[in-house]
Amino acid sequence: STMPPLLASIANAGRHGVLVKSATVMETVGRTTVVAFDKTGTLTEGAPEVTEVGAAAGHTEDEVLALAAAVERYSEHPLGRAIARAAAERDLAVPEAVDFRALPGRGVTGRVGGRAVTVERADAASATTGTVVEVRREGEPVGTVTLVDRLRPDARAAVQAVAGLTTAPAMLLTGDHASAAAAVAERTGVTSVRSRLMPQDKVAVVEDLQSRGERVLLVGDGVNDAPALAAASTGVAMGRRGSDLALDTADVVIVRDELGAVANLVRLSRRARRYVI
Ligand code: ADP
Numbered sequence: 001s002t003m004p005p006l007l008a009s010i011a012n013a014g015r016h017g018v019l020v021k022s023a024t025v026m027e028t029v030g031r032t033t034v035v036a037f038d039k040t041g042t043l044t045e046g047a048p049e050v051t052e053v054g055a056a057a058g059h060t061e062d063e064v065l066a067l068a069a070a071v072e073r074y075s076e077h078p079l080g081r082a083i084a085r086a087a088a089e090r091d092l093a094v095p096e097a098v099d100f101r102a103l104p105g106r107g108v109t110g111r112v113g114g115r116a117v118t119v120e121r122a123d124a125a126s127a128t129t130g131t132v133v134e135v136r137r138e139g140e141p142v143g144t145v146t147l148v149d150r151l152r153p154d155a156r157a158a159v160q161a162v163a164g165l166t167t168a169p170a171m172l173l174t175g176d177h178a179s180a181a182a183a184v185a186e187r188t189g190v191t192s193v194r195s196r197l198m199p200q201d202k203v204a205v206v207e208d209l210q211s212r213g214e215r216v217l218l219v220g221d222g223v224n225d226a227p228a229l230a231a232a233s234t235g236v237a238m239g240r241r242g243s244d245l246a247l248d249t250a251d252v253v254i255v256r257d258e259l260g261a262v263a264n265l266v267r268l269s270r271r272a273r274r275y276v277i
């Protein structure tokens with residue numbers, strides 16, 4: 001074919017379900033020196049399930065779940081959707097909530113019966129590999145909800161594949177707590193892990209690497225990843241369950257949700273440009 005190599009590789013990526021937004025992106029992606037993965041919804045399926053509900057003294061498990069679901073049913077976060085679904089599955093009477101607000105990278109808040117309710121990342125160190133969120137009313141603990149998300153079947157292979165193409169080891173960046181992050185890191189072979197990151201902390205990690213000459217390719221799905229996707233040399237969004245903000249901000253969208261697309265993209269770009277890092 002007489003198609004210019006960059007354009008041909010964009011067309012090729014498209015046939016594999018990867019949307020590359022510009023020729024510049026296709027060129028930049030080949031220069032990647034380090035790949036950073038978000039955890040929830042990126043290395044994991046992003047379809048968590050509630051596995052445990054804990055009630056503080058004076059409350060029942062059903063109360064905890066119903067109160068959490070009251071606020072979470074307005075959330076687009078996978079954790080929020082799982083909590084709302086769990087309450088529906090148990091046929092709980094979920095009260096009305098008003099003044100809903102998402103706290104990206106942290107949780108959600110709203111008012112139920114005139115009282116402030118938050119569902120947030122539990123602050124206490126946790127031994128569980130699941131994600132523990134804390135339900136509070138007017139600041140008082142009501143209970144906790146534990147959720148477990150499955151690893152994507154291709155997560156480990158995808159991490160190994162990029163490791164062979166970059167100079168620095170693959171990284172895991174997550175808003176979740178350390179033990180949940182460590183469990184996913186161990187199962188995927190990621191050795192460099194940063195946990196409990198707020199959206200701006202993810203940006204700081206990316207900018208710090210880039211100020212030291214690294215070219216970061218970040219893969220993410222959430223609203224909380226959007227600022228870091230914008231800061232990274234290449235931002236890649238998971239398409240199928242990704243948030244609109246991540247899809248808009250990213251340079252590349254993995255439409256078919258196959259993580260192996262990341263390594264393929266780097267290879268395609270290098271083949272088109274014939275450069276080595
Ligand atoms: P990741 O960076 O792994 O994709 P997020 O940044 O989306 O994870 O979330 C980080 C943490 O913030 C979660 O592990 C959870 O504790 C908390 N969190 C985020 N969104 C919600 C929500 N809707 N309800 C409860 N907790 C949430």
Ligand code: MG
Nearest residue numbers: 038040041222
């Ligand atoms: Mg995520």
